Amino acid sequence: MKKRLYMMTLILMAGLCIGCGKERKESKDLNIESRSSQVEEQSGPESRENNDIELNDKSNVDFTYDYSGDIKADVDDVVSGSASLQKELENIEKIIEKYTLLAEAAQTQGEMNISSEWFFVIWDTELNNLWGRFGNCADQQTKEKMLKEQRNWIAMKEEVTLLNLGSVEENGSIYPALQNSFLEKITKNRAYVLANELAKIKGESFVMPEKSAKYGLFVDNQGTGNVYSSLITRQGWEGNDEAIISIYRQGKKEGTFVDNGNGELTFTSDDGSIKGIIKINGWDGASFKVTETSGESVFSVGEEVKFLFAF
Structure with a gap:
Protein backbone atom coordinates (compact mmCIF):
# COMPACT_ATOMS: atom_id res chain seq x y z
CA MET A 1 0.00 0.00 0.00
CA LYS A 2 2.87 2.38 0.86
CA LYS A 3 4.42 1.65 -2.53
CA ARG A 4 1.15 2.51 -4.32
CA LEU A 5 0.92 5.79 -2.36
CA TYR A 6 4.50 6.57 -3.30
CA MET A 7 3.71 5.96 -6.97
CA MET A 8 0.68 8.26 -6.85
CA THR A 9 2.84 10.95 -5.21
CA LEU A 10 5.30 10.69 -8.10
CA ILE A 11 2.42 10.97 -10.55
CA LEU A 12 1.08 14.11 -8.87
CA MET A 13 4.55 15.69 -8.76
CA ALA A 14 5.07 14.89 -12.43
CA GLY A 15 1.73 16.47 -13.27
CA LEU A 16 2.66 19.67 -11.45
CA CYS A 17 6.00 19.85 -13.23
CA ILE A 18 4.57 19.29 -16.67
CA GLY A 19 1.79 21.83 -16.20
CA CYS A 20 -1.93 21.77 -16.79
CA GLY A 21 -3.50 21.50 -20.20
CA LYS A 22 -0.57 19.92 -22.05
CA GLU A 23 -0.65 16.26 -23.03
CA ARG A 24 2.65 14.51 -23.63
CA LYS A 25 2.75 12.49 -26.83
CA GLU A 26 3.03 9.16 -25.07
CA SER A 27 -0.11 9.84 -23.01
CA LYS A 28 -3.39 8.60 -24.36
CA ASP A 29 -6.98 9.20 -23.34
CA LEU A 30 -8.47 6.01 -21.98
CA ASN A 31 -11.95 4.90 -22.81
CA ILE A 32 -14.05 5.82 -19.78
CA GLU A 33 -16.53 3.03 -20.46
CA SER A 34 -15.57 0.01 -18.42
CA ARG A 35 -15.22 -3.43 -19.90
CA SER A 36 -17.95 -4.37 -17.44
CA SER A 37 -20.44 -2.39 -19.54
CA GLN A 38 -21.26 -5.63 -21.31
CA VAL A 39 -22.65 -7.21 -18.17
CA GLU A 40 -24.62 -9.84 -20.02
CA GLU A 41 -21.69 -11.15 -22.03
CA GLN A 42 -19.10 -13.60 -20.80
CA SER A 43 -15.72 -13.81 -22.45
CA GLY A 44 -14.47 -17.16 -23.63
CA PRO A 45 -11.44 -18.92 -22.19
CA GLU A 46 -8.12 -17.28 -22.87
CA SER A 47 -4.70 -18.81 -22.52
CA ARG A 48 -2.00 -16.97 -20.60
CA GLU A 49 0.70 -15.59 -22.87
CA ASN A 50 4.28 -15.84 -21.74
CA ASN A 51 5.62 -12.30 -21.52
CA ASP A 52 8.95 -13.43 -20.03
CA ILE A 53 8.95 -10.68 -17.41
CA GLU A 54 10.76 -11.32 -14.16
CA LEU A 55 9.09 -9.31 -11.40
CA ASN A 56 12.42 -8.66 -9.71
CA ASP A 57 13.94 -7.20 -12.90
CA LYS A 58 12.12 -3.94 -13.50
CA SER A 59 14.33 -3.02 -16.45
CA ASN A 60 12.52 -5.66 -18.53
CA VAL A 61 9.04 -4.16 -18.15
CA ASP A 62 7.45 -3.50 -21.54
CA PHE A 63 4.83 -0.76 -21.17
CA THR A 64 3.56 -1.39 -24.71
CA TYR A 65 2.55 -4.95 -23.82
CA ASP A 66 -1.15 -5.71 -23.32
CA TYR A 67 -1.44 -7.36 -19.90
CA SER A 68 -5.21 -7.93 -20.07
CA GLY A 69 -4.82 -11.63 -20.96
CA ASP A 70 -2.34 -12.17 -18.13
CA ILE A 71 -4.60 -10.34 -15.70
CA LYS A 72 -7.57 -12.48 -16.70
CA ALA A 73 -5.51 -15.63 -16.14
CA ASP A 74 -4.40 -14.34 -12.73
CA VAL A 75 -8.00 -13.58 -11.74
CA ASP A 76 -9.17 -17.01 -12.96
CA ASP A 77 -6.46 -18.62 -10.82
CA VAL A 78 -7.61 -16.66 -7.76
CA VAL A 79 -11.26 -17.57 -8.34
CA SER A 80 -10.54 -21.28 -8.72
CA GLY A 81 -8.12 -21.37 -5.81
CA SER A 82 -10.14 -19.44 -3.20
CA ALA A 83 -12.24 -21.30 -0.65
CA SER A 84 -14.77 -18.47 -0.28
CA LEU A 85 -15.81 -15.18 -1.84
CA GLN A 86 -14.31 -13.34 1.13
CA LYS A 87 -10.95 -15.02 0.53
CA GLU A 88 -11.26 -14.42 -3.21
CA LEU A 89 -11.54 -10.66 -2.80
CA GLU A 90 -8.60 -10.69 -0.39
CA ASN A 91 -6.51 -12.66 -2.89
CA ILE A 92 -7.21 -10.16 -5.67
CA GLU A 93 -5.02 -7.80 -3.65
CA LYS A 94 -2.10 -10.17 -4.27
CA ILE A 95 -2.52 -9.55 -8.00
CA ILE A 96 -2.48 -5.82 -7.23
CA GLU A 97 0.82 -6.31 -5.39
CA LYS A 98 2.27 -8.21 -8.36
CA TYR A 99 1.53 -5.42 -10.83
CA THR A 100 2.60 -2.75 -8.36
CA LEU A 101 6.13 -4.17 -8.66
CA LEU A 102 5.93 -3.78 -12.43
CA ALA A 103 4.46 -0.28 -12.22
CA GLU A 104 7.38 0.91 -10.10
CA ALA A 105 9.54 0.71 -13.22
CA ALA A 106 7.60 3.58 -14.82
CA GLN A 107 9.88 6.53 -15.58
CA THR A 108 7.75 8.87 -17.68
CA GLN A 109 4.28 10.30 -17.24
CA GLY A 110 3.14 8.21 -20.19
CA GLU A 111 4.37 4.99 -18.54
CA MET A 112 2.71 6.00 -15.26
CA ASN A 113 -0.56 6.59 -17.11
CA ILE A 114 -0.34 3.19 -18.82
CA ILE A 122 -7.72 -6.14 -12.43
CA TRP A 123 -10.86 -5.10 -10.55
CA ASP A 124 -12.87 -4.76 -13.75
CA THR A 125 -11.95 -8.34 -14.69
CA GLU A 126 -12.94 -9.56 -11.23
CA LEU A 127 -16.24 -7.68 -11.48
CA ASN A 128 -17.03 -9.34 -14.81
CA ASN A 129 -16.13 -12.75 -13.38
CA LEU A 130 -18.42 -12.19 -10.40
CA TRP A 131 -21.25 -11.09 -12.66
CA GLY A 132 -20.96 -14.27 -14.74
CA ARG A 133 -21.33 -16.43 -11.63
CA PHE A 134 -24.09 -14.26 -10.21
CA GLY A 135 -26.09 -14.58 -13.43
CA ASN A 136 -25.84 -18.37 -13.24
CA CYS A 137 -26.91 -18.58 -9.58
CA ALA A 138 -29.51 -15.85 -9.02
CA ASP A 139 -33.23 -16.31 -9.57
CA GLN A 140 -34.78 -14.24 -12.33
CA GLN A 141 -36.19 -11.52 -10.07
CA THR A 142 -32.90 -11.00 -8.22
CA LYS A 143 -30.94 -11.07 -11.46
CA GLU A 144 -33.16 -8.43 -13.07
CA LYS A 145 -32.88 -6.19 -10.00
CA MET A 146 -29.09 -6.36 -9.95
CA LEU A 147 -28.86 -6.06 -13.73
CA LYS A 148 -30.78 -2.78 -13.61
CA GLU A 149 -28.59 -1.50 -10.78
CA GLN A 150 -25.43 -2.56 -12.62
CA ARG A 151 -26.53 -0.81 -15.81
CA ASN A 152 -27.30 2.34 -13.83
CA TRP A 153 -23.84 2.21 -12.24
CA ILE A 154 -22.21 1.87 -15.67
CA ALA A 155 -24.30 4.69 -17.13
CA MET A 156 -23.30 7.08 -14.32
CA LYS A 157 -19.57 6.32 -14.24
CA GLU A 158 -18.52 8.90 -16.80
CA GLU A 159 -20.46 11.69 -15.10
CA VAL A 160 -19.27 10.89 -11.57
CA THR A 161 -15.68 10.72 -12.83
CA LEU A 162 -16.07 14.21 -14.28
CA LEU A 163 -17.72 15.43 -11.06
CA ASN A 164 -14.87 14.05 -8.96
CA LEU A 165 -11.86 14.91 -11.12
CA GLY A 166 -12.90 17.72 -13.41
CA SER A 167 -12.03 17.81 -17.10
CA VAL A 168 -8.95 16.67 -19.01
CA GLU A 169 -8.09 20.32 -19.66
CA GLU A 170 -8.10 21.09 -15.93
CA ASN A 171 -5.71 18.23 -15.10
CA GLY A 172 -3.38 18.04 -18.08
CA SER A 173 -1.24 14.99 -18.87
CA ILE A 174 -1.76 13.49 -15.41
CA TYR A 175 -5.48 13.02 -16.11
CA PRO A 176 -5.33 9.37 -17.35
CA ALA A 177 -3.58 8.30 -14.13
CA LEU A 178 -6.11 10.15 -11.96
CA GLN A 179 -8.95 8.70 -14.00
CA ASN A 180 -7.65 5.14 -13.72
CA SER A 181 -7.09 5.48 -9.98
CA PHE A 182 -10.67 6.67 -9.49
CA LEU A 183 -12.09 3.93 -11.74
CA GLU A 184 -10.05 1.35 -9.85
CA LYS A 185 -11.54 2.53 -6.57
CA ILE A 186 -15.20 2.58 -7.62
CA THR A 187 -14.88 -0.71 -9.56
CA LYS A 188 -13.37 -2.39 -6.50
CA ASN A 189 -16.28 -1.08 -4.43
CA ARG A 190 -18.74 -2.39 -6.99
CA ALA A 191 -17.05 -5.81 -6.96
CA TYR A 192 -17.56 -5.99 -3.20
CA VAL A 193 -21.24 -5.09 -3.58
CA LEU A 194 -21.78 -7.84 -6.15
CA ALA A 195 -19.72 -10.37 -4.17
CA ASN A 196 -21.88 -9.64 -1.13
CA GLU A 197 -25.04 -10.37 -3.13
CA LEU A 198 -23.54 -13.57 -4.55
CA ALA A 199 -22.51 -14.68 -1.04
CA LYS A 200 -26.14 -14.36 0.10
CA ILE A 201 -27.25 -16.67 -2.70
CA LYS A 202 -24.52 -19.21 -1.91
CA GLY A 203 -25.16 -19.05 1.82
CA GLU A 204 -21.65 -17.80 2.59
CA SER A 205 -20.76 -15.32 5.29
CA PHE A 206 -19.33 -12.12 3.84
CA VAL A 207 -18.13 -8.95 5.54
CA MET A 208 -18.11 -5.71 3.57
CA PRO A 209 -15.05 -3.48 4.09
CA GLU A 210 -15.65 -0.48 6.30
CA LYS A 211 -16.50 2.72 4.43
CA SER A 212 -14.94 6.03 5.42
CA ALA A 213 -17.01 8.03 7.88
CA LYS A 214 -15.80 11.27 6.26
CA TYR A 215 -15.05 10.82 2.58
CA GLY A 216 -16.98 9.45 -0.36
CA LEU A 217 -19.04 10.09 -3.48
CA PHE A 218 -22.80 9.61 -3.31
CA VAL A 219 -25.59 10.34 -5.77
CA ASP A 220 -29.35 10.50 -6.01
CA ASN A 221 -30.14 8.73 -9.28
CA GLN A 222 -33.85 8.18 -8.61
CA GLY A 223 -33.49 4.58 -9.75
CA THR A 224 -32.12 5.53 -13.18
CA GLY A 225 -28.78 5.78 -14.96
CA ASN A 226 -28.74 9.57 -14.52
CA VAL A 227 -27.21 11.67 -11.74
CA TYR A 228 -29.84 14.04 -10.36
CA SER A 229 -28.01 15.21 -7.23
CA SER A 230 -24.56 14.44 -5.88
CA LEU A 231 -22.44 14.78 -2.75
CA ILE A 232 -18.65 14.60 -2.74
CA THR A 233 -16.62 14.79 0.47
CA ARG A 234 -12.85 14.61 0.23
CA GLN A 235 -9.55 15.93 1.48
CA GLY A 236 -8.33 18.91 -0.54
CA TRP A 237 -4.83 19.46 -1.91
CA GLU A 238 -3.92 21.53 1.14
CA GLY A 239 -5.24 18.96 3.61
CA ASN A 240 -8.55 20.69 4.34
CA ASP A 241 -11.84 18.77 4.28
CA GLU A 242 -14.01 19.95 1.41
CA ALA A 243 -17.45 19.09 0.10
CA ILE A 244 -19.29 19.67 -3.16
CA ILE A 245 -23.08 19.45 -2.98
CA SER A 246 -25.12 19.57 -6.17
CA ILE A 247 -28.92 19.54 -5.83
CA TYR A 248 -31.20 18.86 -8.78
CA ARG A 249 -32.72 22.09 -10.16
CA GLN A 250 -31.38 24.10 -7.22
CA GLY A 251 -27.70 24.50 -7.89
CA LYS A 252 -24.27 23.60 -6.54
CA LYS A 253 -22.46 24.66 -3.40
CA GLU A 254 -18.80 24.13 -2.61
CA GLY A 255 -17.39 24.49 0.87
CA THR A 256 -15.62 22.89 3.79
CA PHE A 257 -16.76 20.65 6.61
CA VAL A 258 -15.78 19.83 10.19
CA ASP A 259 -16.08 16.33 11.61
CA ASN A 260 -18.07 16.57 14.84
CA GLY A 261 -17.02 13.07 15.88
CA ASN A 262 -20.61 11.90 16.30
CA GLY A 263 -21.26 10.77 12.74
CA GLU A 264 -22.13 14.29 11.61
CA LEU A 265 -20.11 16.64 9.40
CA THR A 266 -20.88 20.36 9.71
CA PHE A 267 -20.80 21.97 6.25
CA THR A 268 -20.29 25.67 5.50
CA SER A 269 -20.39 26.92 1.92
CA ASP A 270 -17.49 29.02 0.69
CA ASP A 271 -19.77 32.02 0.16
CA GLY A 272 -21.26 31.66 3.65
CA SER A 273 -24.81 31.47 2.32
CA ILE A 274 -25.62 28.00 3.61
CA LYS A 275 -24.76 25.69 6.50
CA GLY A 276 -25.88 22.15 7.08
CA ILE A 277 -25.22 18.68 8.39
CA ILE A 278 -23.81 15.85 6.27
CA LYS A 279 -24.36 12.29 7.46
CA ILE A 280 -22.49 9.45 5.78
CA ASN A 281 -24.08 6.04 6.18
CA GLY A 282 -21.37 3.90 4.64
CA TRP A 283 -22.59 1.60 1.88
CA ASP A 284 -26.16 2.87 2.38
CA GLY A 285 -25.42 6.35 1.06
CA ALA A 286 -25.46 9.78 2.68
CA SER A 287 -27.69 12.77 3.40
CA PHE A 288 -27.48 16.54 3.70
CA LYS A 289 -29.80 18.73 5.78
CA VAL A 290 -29.83 22.53 5.61
CA THR A 291 -29.59 24.16 9.05
CA GLU A 292 -28.92 27.83 8.21
CA THR A 293 -29.19 30.17 5.22
CA SER A 294 -28.30 33.82 4.74
CA GLY A 295 -29.15 36.30 2.02
CA GLU A 296 -30.93 35.06 -1.07
CA SER A 297 -30.74 31.27 -1.24
CA VAL A 298 -32.53 28.64 -3.28
CA PHE A 299 -32.16 26.29 -0.30
CA SER A 300 -34.57 26.26 2.64
CA VAL A 301 -33.82 25.60 6.31
CA GLY A 302 -34.88 22.06 7.18
CA GLU A 303 -34.58 20.84 3.60
CA GLU A 304 -32.98 17.39 3.42
CA VAL A 305 -31.61 15.52 0.42
CA LYS A 306 -30.67 11.83 0.44
CA PHE A 307 -27.97 10.34 -1.77
CA LEU A 308 -28.68 6.61 -1.64
CA PHE A 309 -26.28 5.35 -4.33
CA ALA A 310 -22.75 5.04 -2.95
CA PHE A 311 -19.81 4.86 -5.35
Whole structure:
Protein backbone atom coordinates (compact mmCIF):
# COMPACT_ATOMS: atom_id res chain seq x y z
CA MET A 1 0.00 0.00 0.00
CA LYS A 2 2.87 2.38 0.86
CA LYS A 3 4.42 1.65 -2.53
CA ARG A 4 1.15 2.51 -4.32
CA LEU A 5 0.92 5.79 -2.36
CA TYR A 6 4.50 6.57 -3.30
CA MET A 7 3.71 5.96 -6.97
CA MET A 8 0.68 8.26 -6.85
CA THR A 9 2.84 10.95 -5.21
CA LEU A 10 5.30 10.69 -8.10
CA ILE A 11 2.42 10.97 -10.55
CA LEU A 12 1.08 14.11 -8.87
CA MET A 13 4.55 15.69 -8.76
CA ALA A 14 5.07 14.89 -12.43
CA GLY A 15 1.73 16.47 -13.27
CA LEU A 16 2.66 19.67 -11.45
CA CYS A 17 6.00 19.85 -13.23
CA ILE A 18 4.57 19.29 -16.67
CA GLY A 19 1.79 21.83 -16.20
CA CYS A 20 -1.93 21.77 -16.79
CA GLY A 21 -3.50 21.50 -20.20
CA LYS A 22 -0.57 19.92 -22.05
CA GLU A 23 -0.65 16.26 -23.03
CA ARG A 24 2.65 14.51 -23.63
CA LYS A 25 2.75 12.49 -26.83
CA GLU A 26 3.03 9.16 -25.07
CA SER A 27 -0.11 9.84 -23.01
CA LYS A 28 -3.39 8.60 -24.36
CA ASP A 29 -6.98 9.20 -23.34
CA LEU A 30 -8.47 6.01 -21.98
CA ASN A 31 -11.95 4.90 -22.81
CA ILE A 32 -14.05 5.82 -19.78
CA GLU A 33 -16.53 3.03 -20.46
CA SER A 34 -15.57 0.01 -18.42
CA ARG A 35 -15.22 -3.43 -19.90
CA SER A 36 -17.95 -4.37 -17.44
CA SER A 37 -20.44 -2.39 -19.54
CA GLN A 38 -21.26 -5.63 -21.31
CA VAL A 39 -22.65 -7.21 -18.17
CA GLU A 40 -24.62 -9.84 -20.02
CA GLU A 41 -21.69 -11.15 -22.03
CA GLN A 42 -19.10 -13.60 -20.80
CA SER A 43 -15.72 -13.81 -22.45
CA GLY A 44 -14.47 -17.16 -23.63
CA PRO A 45 -11.44 -18.92 -22.19
CA GLU A 46 -8.12 -17.28 -22.87
CA SER A 47 -4.70 -18.81 -22.52
CA ARG A 48 -2.00 -16.97 -20.60
CA GLU A 49 0.70 -15.59 -22.87
CA ASN A 50 4.28 -15.84 -21.74
CA ASN A 51 5.62 -12.30 -21.52
CA ASP A 52 8.95 -13.43 -20.03
CA ILE A 53 8.95 -10.68 -17.41
CA GLU A 54 10.76 -11.32 -14.16
CA LEU A 55 9.09 -9.31 -11.40
CA ASN A 56 12.42 -8.66 -9.71
CA ASP A 57 13.94 -7.20 -12.90
CA LYS A 58 12.12 -3.94 -13.50
CA SER A 59 14.33 -3.02 -16.45
CA ASN A 60 12.52 -5.66 -18.53
CA VAL A 61 9.04 -4.16 -18.15
CA ASP A 62 7.45 -3.50 -21.54
CA PHE A 63 4.83 -0.76 -21.17
CA THR A 64 3.56 -1.39 -24.71
CA TYR A 65 2.55 -4.95 -23.82
CA ASP A 66 -1.15 -5.71 -23.32
CA TYR A 67 -1.44 -7.36 -19.90
CA SER A 68 -5.21 -7.93 -20.07
CA GLY A 69 -4.82 -11.63 -20.96
CA ASP A 70 -2.34 -12.17 -18.13
CA ILE A 71 -4.60 -10.34 -15.70
CA LYS A 72 -7.57 -12.48 -16.70
CA ALA A 73 -5.51 -15.63 -16.14
CA ASP A 74 -4.40 -14.34 -12.73
CA VAL A 75 -8.00 -13.58 -11.74
CA ASP A 76 -9.17 -17.01 -12.96
CA ASP A 77 -6.46 -18.62 -10.82
CA VAL A 78 -7.61 -16.66 -7.76
CA VAL A 79 -11.26 -17.57 -8.34
CA SER A 80 -10.54 -21.28 -8.72
CA GLY A 81 -8.12 -21.37 -5.81
CA SER A 82 -10.14 -19.44 -3.20
CA ALA A 83 -12.24 -21.30 -0.65
CA SER A 84 -14.77 -18.47 -0.28
CA LEU A 85 -15.81 -15.18 -1.84
CA GLN A 86 -14.31 -13.34 1.13
CA LYS A 87 -10.95 -15.02 0.53
CA GLU A 88 -11.26 -14.42 -3.21
CA LEU A 89 -11.54 -10.66 -2.80
CA GLU A 90 -8.60 -10.69 -0.39
CA ASN A 91 -6.51 -12.66 -2.89
CA ILE A 92 -7.21 -10.16 -5.67
CA GLU A 93 -5.02 -7.80 -3.65
CA LYS A 94 -2.10 -10.17 -4.27
CA ILE A 95 -2.52 -9.55 -8.00
CA ILE A 96 -2.48 -5.82 -7.23
CA GLU A 97 0.82 -6.31 -5.39
CA LYS A 98 2.27 -8.21 -8.36
CA TYR A 99 1.53 -5.42 -10.83
CA THR A 100 2.60 -2.75 -8.36
CA LEU A 101 6.13 -4.17 -8.66
CA LEU A 102 5.93 -3.78 -12.43
CA ALA A 103 4.46 -0.28 -12.22
CA GLU A 104 7.38 0.91 -10.10
CA ALA A 105 9.54 0.71 -13.22
CA ALA A 106 7.60 3.58 -14.82
CA GLN A 107 9.88 6.53 -15.58
CA THR A 108 7.75 8.87 -17.68
CA GLN A 109 4.28 10.30 -17.24
CA GLY A 110 3.14 8.21 -20.19
CA GLU A 111 4.37 4.99 -18.54
CA MET A 112 2.71 6.00 -15.26
CA ASN A 113 -0.56 6.59 -17.11
CA ILE A 114 -0.34 3.19 -18.82
CA SER A 115 0.56 1.23 -15.69
CA SER A 116 -2.19 2.91 -13.66
CA GLU A 117 -4.73 1.26 -15.96
CA TRP A 118 -3.57 -2.23 -14.94
CA PHE A 119 -5.09 -1.88 -11.48
CA PHE A 120 -8.43 -0.76 -12.87
CA VAL A 121 -8.38 -3.71 -15.30
CA ILE A 122 -7.72 -6.14 -12.43
CA TRP A 123 -10.86 -5.10 -10.55
CA ASP A 124 -12.87 -4.76 -13.75
CA THR A 125 -11.95 -8.34 -14.69
CA GLU A 126 -12.94 -9.56 -11.23
CA LEU A 127 -16.24 -7.68 -11.48
CA ASN A 128 -17.03 -9.34 -14.81
CA ASN A 129 -16.13 -12.75 -13.38
CA LEU A 130 -18.42 -12.19 -10.40
CA TRP A 131 -21.25 -11.09 -12.66
CA GLY A 132 -20.96 -14.27 -14.74
CA ARG A 133 -21.33 -16.43 -11.63
CA PHE A 134 -24.09 -14.26 -10.21
CA GLY A 135 -26.09 -14.58 -13.43
CA ASN A 136 -25.84 -18.37 -13.24
CA CYS A 137 -26.91 -18.58 -9.58
CA ALA A 138 -29.51 -15.85 -9.02
CA ASP A 139 -33.23 -16.31 -9.57
CA GLN A 140 -34.78 -14.24 -12.33
CA GLN A 141 -36.19 -11.52 -10.07
CA THR A 142 -32.90 -11.00 -8.22
CA LYS A 143 -30.94 -11.07 -11.46
CA GLU A 144 -33.16 -8.43 -13.07
CA LYS A 145 -32.88 -6.19 -10.00
CA MET A 146 -29.09 -6.36 -9.95
CA LEU A 147 -28.86 -6.06 -13.73
CA LYS A 148 -30.78 -2.78 -13.61
CA GLU A 149 -28.59 -1.50 -10.78
CA GLN A 150 -25.43 -2.56 -12.62
CA ARG A 151 -26.53 -0.81 -15.81
CA ASN A 152 -27.30 2.34 -13.83
CA TRP A 153 -23.84 2.21 -12.24
CA ILE A 154 -22.21 1.87 -15.67
CA ALA A 155 -24.30 4.69 -17.13
CA MET A 156 -23.30 7.08 -14.32
CA LYS A 157 -19.57 6.32 -14.24
CA GLU A 158 -18.52 8.90 -16.80
CA GLU A 159 -20.46 11.69 -15.10
CA VAL A 160 -19.27 10.89 -11.57
CA THR A 161 -15.68 10.72 -12.83
CA LEU A 162 -16.07 14.21 -14.28
CA LEU A 163 -17.72 15.43 -11.06
CA ASN A 164 -14.87 14.05 -8.96
CA LEU A 165 -11.86 14.91 -11.12
CA GLY A 166 -12.90 17.72 -13.41
CA SER A 167 -12.03 17.81 -17.10
CA VAL A 168 -8.95 16.67 -19.01
CA GLU A 169 -8.09 20.32 -19.66
CA GLU A 170 -8.10 21.09 -15.93
CA ASN A 171 -5.71 18.23 -15.10
CA GLY A 172 -3.38 18.04 -18.08
CA SER A 173 -1.24 14.99 -18.87
CA ILE A 174 -1.76 13.49 -15.41
CA TYR A 175 -5.48 13.02 -16.11
CA PRO A 176 -5.33 9.37 -17.35
CA ALA A 177 -3.58 8.30 -14.13
CA LEU A 178 -6.11 10.15 -11.96
CA GLN A 179 -8.95 8.70 -14.00
CA ASN A 180 -7.65 5.14 -13.72
CA SER A 181 -7.09 5.48 -9.98
CA PHE A 182 -10.67 6.67 -9.49
CA LEU A 183 -12.09 3.93 -11.74
CA GLU A 184 -10.05 1.35 -9.85
CA LYS A 185 -11.54 2.53 -6.57
CA ILE A 186 -15.20 2.58 -7.62
CA THR A 187 -14.88 -0.71 -9.56
CA LYS A 188 -13.37 -2.39 -6.50
CA ASN A 189 -16.28 -1.08 -4.43
CA ARG A 190 -18.74 -2.39 -6.99
CA ALA A 191 -17.05 -5.81 -6.96
CA TYR A 192 -17.56 -5.99 -3.20
CA VAL A 193 -21.24 -5.09 -3.58
CA LEU A 194 -21.78 -7.84 -6.15
CA ALA A 195 -19.72 -10.37 -4.17
CA ASN A 196 -21.88 -9.64 -1.13
CA GLU A 197 -25.04 -10.37 -3.13
CA LEU A 198 -23.54 -13.57 -4.55
CA ALA A 199 -22.51 -14.68 -1.04
CA LYS A 200 -26.14 -14.36 0.10
CA ILE A 201 -27.25 -16.67 -2.70
CA LYS A 202 -24.52 -19.21 -1.91
CA GLY A 203 -25.16 -19.05 1.82
CA GLU A 204 -21.65 -17.80 2.59
CA SER A 205 -20.76 -15.32 5.29
CA PHE A 206 -19.33 -12.12 3.84
CA VAL A 207 -18.13 -8.95 5.54
CA MET A 208 -18.11 -5.71 3.57
CA PRO A 209 -15.05 -3.48 4.09
CA GLU A 210 -15.65 -0.48 6.30
CA LYS A 211 -16.50 2.72 4.43
CA SER A 212 -14.94 6.03 5.42
CA ALA A 213 -17.01 8.03 7.88
CA LYS A 214 -15.80 11.27 6.26
CA TYR A 215 -15.05 10.82 2.58
CA GLY A 216 -16.98 9.45 -0.36
CA LEU A 217 -19.04 10.09 -3.48
CA PHE A 218 -22.80 9.61 -3.31
CA VAL A 219 -25.59 10.34 -5.77
CA ASP A 220 -29.35 10.50 -6.01
CA ASN A 221 -30.14 8.73 -9.28
CA GLN A 222 -33.85 8.18 -8.61
CA GLY A 223 -33.49 4.58 -9.75
CA THR A 224 -32.12 5.53 -13.18
CA GLY A 225 -28.78 5.78 -14.96
CA ASN A 226 -28.74 9.57 -14.52
CA VAL A 227 -27.21 11.67 -11.74
CA TYR A 228 -29.84 14.04 -10.36
CA SER A 229 -28.01 15.21 -7.23
CA SER A 230 -24.56 14.44 -5.88
CA LEU A 231 -22.44 14.78 -2.75
CA ILE A 232 -18.65 14.60 -2.74
CA THR A 233 -16.62 14.79 0.47
CA ARG A 234 -12.85 14.61 0.23
CA GLN A 235 -9.55 15.93 1.48
CA GLY A 236 -8.33 18.91 -0.54
CA TRP A 237 -4.83 19.46 -1.91
CA GLU A 238 -3.92 21.53 1.14
CA GLY A 239 -5.24 18.96 3.61
CA ASN A 240 -8.55 20.69 4.34
CA ASP A 241 -11.84 18.77 4.28
CA GLU A 242 -14.01 19.95 1.41
CA ALA A 243 -17.45 19.09 0.10
CA ILE A 244 -19.29 19.67 -3.16
CA ILE A 245 -23.08 19.45 -2.98
CA SER A 246 -25.12 19.57 -6.17
CA ILE A 247 -28.92 19.54 -5.83
CA TYR A 248 -31.20 18.86 -8.78
CA ARG A 249 -32.72 22.09 -10.16
CA GLN A 250 -31.38 24.10 -7.22
CA GLY A 251 -27.70 24.50 -7.89
CA LYS A 252 -24.27 23.60 -6.54
CA LYS A 253 -22.46 24.66 -3.40
CA GLU A 254 -18.80 24.13 -2.61
CA GLY A 255 -17.39 24.49 0.87
CA THR A 256 -15.62 22.89 3.79
CA PHE A 257 -16.76 20.65 6.61
CA VAL A 258 -15.78 19.83 10.19
CA ASP A 259 -16.08 16.33 11.61
CA ASN A 260 -18.07 16.57 14.84
CA GLY A 261 -17.02 13.07 15.88
CA ASN A 262 -20.61 11.90 16.30
CA GLY A 263 -21.26 10.77 12.74
CA GLU A 264 -22.13 14.29 11.61
CA LEU A 265 -20.11 16.64 9.40
CA THR A 266 -20.88 20.36 9.71
CA PHE A 267 -20.80 21.97 6.25
CA THR A 268 -20.29 25.67 5.50
CA SER A 269 -20.39 26.92 1.92
CA ASP A 270 -17.49 29.02 0.69
CA ASP A 271 -19.77 32.02 0.16
CA GLY A 272 -21.26 31.66 3.65
CA SER A 273 -24.81 31.47 2.32
CA ILE A 274 -25.62 28.00 3.61
CA LYS A 275 -24.76 25.69 6.50
CA GLY A 276 -25.88 22.15 7.08
CA ILE A 277 -25.22 18.68 8.39
CA ILE A 278 -23.81 15.85 6.27
CA LYS A 279 -24.36 12.29 7.46
CA ILE A 280 -22.49 9.45 5.78
CA ASN A 281 -24.08 6.04 6.18
CA GLY A 282 -21.37 3.90 4.64
CA TRP A 283 -22.59 1.60 1.88
CA ASP A 284 -26.16 2.87 2.38
CA GLY A 285 -25.42 6.35 1.06
CA ALA A 286 -25.46 9.78 2.68
CA SER A 287 -27.69 12.77 3.40
CA PHE A 288 -27.48 16.54 3.70
CA LYS A 289 -29.80 18.73 5.78
CA VAL A 290 -29.83 22.53 5.61
CA THR A 291 -29.59 24.16 9.05
CA GLU A 292 -28.92 27.83 8.21
CA THR A 293 -29.19 30.17 5.22
CA SER A 294 -28.30 33.82 4.74
CA GLY A 295 -29.15 36.30 2.02
CA GLU A 296 -30.93 35.06 -1.07
CA SER A 297 -30.74 31.27 -1.24
CA VAL A 298 -32.53 28.64 -3.28
CA PHE A 299 -32.16 26.29 -0.30
CA SER A 300 -34.57 26.26 2.64
CA VAL A 301 -33.82 25.60 6.31
CA GLY A 302 -34.88 22.06 7.18
CA GLU A 303 -34.58 20.84 3.60
CA GLU A 304 -32.98 17.39 3.42
CA VAL A 305 -31.61 15.52 0.42
CA LYS A 306 -30.67 11.83 0.44
CA PHE A 307 -27.97 10.34 -1.77
CA LEU A 308 -28.68 6.61 -1.64
CA PHE A 309 -26.28 5.35 -4.33
CA ALA A 310 -22.75 5.04 -2.95
CA PHE A 311 -19.81 4.86 -5.35
